[in-house]
Amino acid sequence: MRAIYRIARLELSNLFYSPVAWLLLVLFVFMTGMGFADMMEMLARRQELGSRGLYAISRVIFYTPMGGLWSRVSQFLYLLMPLLTMGLISQEFNRGSIKLLFSAPITGRHIVLGKYLGIMLYGLLMMAFLLVYVLIAGCLVESFDWSAVLTGLLGLYFLFGLYAAIGLFMSTLTTYPIVAAIGMFALLTLLNLVSGIWQEFTFVREITYWLSLGGRASTFIKGLICSEDILYFVLMSVMFLCFAILKLQLRRESCSFAGKAARYLGVFLAAVFLGYLTSRPTMKWYHDSTHTKSNTLTQASQDIVAQLDGGLKITTYVNLFGSIHSITTKGINSDIARYERYIRFKPETKLDYVFYYYTDTTTEAFKKRYPEKTLYGAAKDAAKLQGTRLGKYLSPEELAREEALRNIDLSDEGYRFVALIERDNGQKTFLRVYADMNRLPGETEISAALKRIAMKLPQVGFLSDHGARSIVGDKNRDYSYMVAEKMYRKSLLNQGFDVTDVNLKRNPGVLDSLDVLVVAEPLEPFTNEELETLYRYVESGRNLVIAGKPKSYSHLTPLMEYLGLSFEPGILVQQQIDEYPPHLFLCRATEEAQEISRLWKSLYVNTNMGRRPASLVMPGALAIEQKAEKGFRVMPLFQGRDSAAWNELETIDFVNDTARLNPKAGERAGVKTTMVGLEREHAGKQQRIIVLGDADCFSMGELSTTRRGISSANGDLIMSMFDWLSYEELPVDTTRPDPIDNKLNLGMDAGGTLQIVLKWVLPALLLLLGILVLIRRKGK
Structure with missing residues (x-):
C-alpha cells in the first residue's frame, strides 16, 4: 500500500x-x-x-x-x-x-x-x-x-x-x-x-x-x-x-x-x-x-402495483407494417426502459415481444407502395428497409395461432403496436399507443391499464334508447370518440373506466350496477315508468350526468325539475368572434370549479397576467337556472365569457340573419351558466351530478374539430368531469409536488x-x- x-x-x-x-x-x-x-x-x-x-x-x-x-x-x-x-x-x-x-x-x-x-x-x-x-x-x-x-x-x-x-x-x-x-x-x-x-x-x-x-x-x-x-x-x-x-x-x-x-x-x-x-x-x-421524486412512480401508481399479487407478464405485439408507432428488434431495450419504474416495484414482471407482419393487401395504399407484390414480398422489402431480418417476424398464419393461444384478437386493435398485460389469474387488458404527438402511453395510461386488472373500477353507463347519444355510432353527435376510441388518449376506455350501454326499455336493471349514468339529449320523451326508474336511480345516491340541446331539451324537463333545475328556452348567443357564428358559445371555468377536484384546476392556464380559465366550446348551448331547493349544493362550473350574452328566441338562421337582443320576446342578457355541479350527502353516499347545456361539447364531431384562433379545453373537460364523478379514482393521479426552488436571490x-x-x-x-x-x- x-x-x-x-x-x-x-x-x-x-x-x-x-x-x-x-x-x-x-x-x-x-x-x-x-x-x-x-x-x-x-x-x-x-x-x-x-x-x-x-x-x-x-x-x-x-x-x-x-x-x-x-x-x-x-x-x-x-x-x-x-x-x-x-x-x-x-x-x-x-x-x-x-x-x-x-x-x-x-x-x-x-x-x-x-x-x-x-x-x-x-x-x-x-x-x-x-x-x-x-x-x-x-x-x-x-x-x-x-x-x-x-x-x-x-x-x-x-x-x-x-x-x-x-x-x-x-x-x-x-x-x-x-x-x-x-x-x-x-x-x-x-x-x-x-x-x-x-x-x-x-x-x-x-x-x-x-x-x-x-x-x-x-x-x-x-x-x-x-x-x-x-x-x-x-x-x-x-x-x-x-x-x-x-x-x-x-x-x-x-x-x-x-x-x-x-x-x-x-x-x-x-x-x-x-x-x-x-x-x-x-x-x-x-x-x-x-425533491419531487421525479424518477419514481407516483404514490397512486405504487399503490396499484402493490395490489398486483402473483405474476405479471407484458407481451408487446409489433407489426412490421404498423401505423402510429413501431420498433424493430434493435429497439427492444429502449421500449423496456418505459417500464423500468414499474419493474422497480414489481421485479418479477416478465416482458416479451412478438414481431409479426400483417396488412390489408387490397387497399390502394398497399398497391401503390408495393406494386405487384404479395404480402410476403412486401414484408421482405419492409424488413430490408428497416435493417432487420424477416425471419424474426411471425407470418399471418403463425400470428393466428399465437392469437388463439392467448385468446386475443389483434384485429380489434387494428393490428397496431399494442401491449397485452396479463396476470397469473387470467385477467388481461391491452395498453395502446395513441394518435397524438406523444404516441406512447405515459404513467397515467400504464397505471390505468394495471388498475383495470387489479381492482373493480367505476362503471359508467350511457343511456342509448330514445335516440340519445350512442357510444358505438360514428355520427358527429355520438360519443364513441370520448368513450371507446382506442387511439384517443383521453377516452374513458384508455383511462381505465368500464363503460356499458344502458337501455331503459330492455334492461332497466343494469342501473343497479352503475356508478355513473349519462343521459345525453334524448330525442323522445320518457314514459312514466322510465321516469320512475330514473328517479329511483337518483334517490339511490349514485352519480349522474345530464346534457341537453336547445331543440330537444323538453324531454329532460321532468328530470331537471326533479333536481330543482331548468334549461332556459332559446339558444345562447354572444358577440360574433371572427368568422364564427354567434351561437358558437365560448365558456370558461368558474372559481368554484377550481376547488372541486385536482383536474378542474388544469382547466386554468398560466399566463403572464396570472392564471386564467381555458375556453370550453359549446356549439349550440342552453343556459341553466336553479328553480327550487332540493337539498343539493349547486355550483356553477362553466359560464359564458361574454357578459352581454343572451338566450336568442327568434333567430333561426344565423348565417343569413343577424341575432339581436329583444327583451320583449323574453330574451335576457347577462352572464349565462352552461354547466352546473350538484352535490349532497344522500343514502349514505356523497352524490355528485353534472348538468350541461350542450350535449355536443364532447361529441365525436366536436372533439375532432379545430378552429383557427380558438383553443379548446373540451378534451380536458372529459377527464375533469369523470375524475370528480369517480371521487378522484380515475384518471390515475400521477401529479407530483411542485418544485420549491423557484426563487433566485441574484x-x-x-x-x-x-x-x-x-x-x-x-x-x-x-x-x-x-x-x-x-x-x-x-x-x-
Whole structure:
C-alpha cells in the first residue's frame, strides 16, 4: 500500500509539473464556469425583467437533460480524458523509465493502482471546482435541491474514474501517447454503441446493454442512484485496471498467445457475469434524491402495483407494417426502459415481444407502395428497409395461432403496436399507443391499464334508447370518440373506466350496477315508468350526468325539475368572434370549479397576467337556472365569457340573419351558466351530478374539430368531469409536488459580476498559478 501511495504522489506531482495538465484544468474551469455563469445570469435577467417566473431552478442549472451543467461536464470529460490519460504509462515506455519501475521491488499492480490513484486525486480537484458552483448556487437559490445536484456530481466522479481506468489501460498498449488517446476515443465510441449489437437475441441483448456506457452517468445526473449503475462503474473500472495490470505483468514474463487471451477473457467474463447478476431486477436498489421524486412512480401508481399479487407478464405485439408507432428488434431495450419504474416495484414482471407482419393487401395504399407484390414480398422489402431480418417476424398464419393461444384478437386493435398485460389469474387488458404527438402511453395510461386488472373500477353507463347519444355510432353527435376510441388518449376506455350501454326499455336493471349514468339529449320523451326508474336511480345516491340541446331539451324537463333545475328556452348567443357564428358559445371555468377536484384546476392556464380559465366550446348551448331547493349544493362550473350574452328566441338562421337582443320576446342578457355541479350527502353516499347545456361539447364531431384562433379545453373537460364523478379514482393521479426552488436571490448586475469572475478571473488566476509552478519547476 505504501508503494501505491508513493507512486500516486509522484504521478500527481508530475501532472502538475506538466503544462498539458494545467492547460486542461484551465480549459475545464473556463468551460464549466462559462456554462454555469451564463445560466445564472440568464435566470437573474428573466427574474428581474418579470417574465413568467422561475421554476425548478436547481434542475434548470444542473440536471436538465439537454442544457444542464452536469450534462455539459460529461461531454467535456469525454473530450478531455483521452488527452489527460494518454501518457500515464506510454510515456514511461517512451522515456525508458519503465525499466526502472520494473527493476524496483514493486509489481505491475502497484504501478497501475498508484497511477490510477494519482489521476483520481487530480479528478477530485476537478470535482472541487464543480462543488464551488454547487455551493454558489446553494447560497443563491432558495430551497436548493442539494441531494439531487450532489447525486449528479457523484455520477460525474464515477464517470471520471471509468474514463481514467480506460485511459490507463490504453496507455499500456503503445509507446505513443497520441495513439493511446485515439484508441481511447475509439473504445469509448464502441462502449456507447455496443447496446445496439445483436438485439434480437435476448441473452446477448441483456449483456450488450449492460456493457453500454451510454446513459449511465445520466441516471445520476437526473438525481437517481441505482445499484446497477454504481456496480457498473466499479466493475468496468476494475476490469480495465486488471487489463492494464495483466499487460504490464505479461511484458515481464513469457506466455503464449492462448494463455494471454485466456487471462484477458477470464477477467472479461468475470466482470460480465457479475454485471449480469447485479442487473437482475431483484438485485437492484434505488434512491431517488430529487425533491419531487421525479424518477419514481407516483404514490397512486405504487399503490396499484402493490395490489398486483402473483405474476405479471407484458407481451408487446409489433407489426412490421404498423401505423402510429413501431420498433424493430434493435429497439427492444429502449421500449423496456418505459417500464423500468414499474419493474422497480414489481421485479418479477416478465416482458416479451412478438414481431409479426400483417396488412390489408387490397387497399390502394398497399398497391401503390408495393406494386405487384404479395404480402410476403412486401414484408421482405419492409424488413430490408428497416435493417432487420424477416425471419424474426411471425407470418399471418403463425400470428393466428399465437392469437388463439392467448385468446386475443389483434384485429380489434387494428393490428397496431399494442401491449397485452396479463396476470397469473387470467385477467388481461391491452395498453395502446395513441394518435397524438406523444404516441406512447405515459404513467397515467400504464397505471390505468394495471388498475383495470387489479381492482373493480367505476362503471359508467350511457343511456342509448330514445335516440340519445350512442357510444358505438360514428355520427358527429355520438360519443364513441370520448368513450371507446382506442387511439384517443383521453377516452374513458384508455383511462381505465368500464363503460356499458344502458337501455331503459330492455334492461332497466343494469342501473343497479352503475356508478355513473349519462343521459345525453334524448330525442323522445320518457314514459312514466322510465321516469320512475330514473328517479329511483337518483334517490339511490349514485352519480349522474345530464346534457341537453336547445331543440330537444323538453324531454329532460321532468328530470331537471326533479333536481330543482331548468334549461332556459332559446339558444345562447354572444358577440360574433371572427368568422364564427354567434351561437358558437365560448365558456370558461368558474372559481368554484377550481376547488372541486385536482383536474378542474388544469382547466386554468398560466399566463403572464396570472392564471386564467381555458375556453370550453359549446356549439349550440342552453343556459341553466336553479328553480327550487332540493337539498343539493349547486355550483356553477362553466359560464359564458361574454357578459352581454343572451338566450336568442327568434333567430333561426344565423348565417343569413343577424341575432339581436329583444327583451320583449323574453330574451335576457347577462352572464349565462352552461354547466352546473350538484352535490349532497344522500343514502349514505356523497352524490355528485353534472348538468350541461350542450350535449355536443364532447361529441365525436366536436372533439375532432379545430378552429383557427380558438383553443379548446373540451378534451380536458372529459377527464375533469369523470375524475370528480369517480371521487378522484380515475384518471390515475400521477401529479407530483411542485418544485420549491423557484426563487433566485441574484440581480442582473450581480449576475454580470459573477459571470466575469467565473468566466475570466478564476481561469486567469489558475493559469497564472500554473505558470508560476512550471517556472519554479524549470528553475529547479
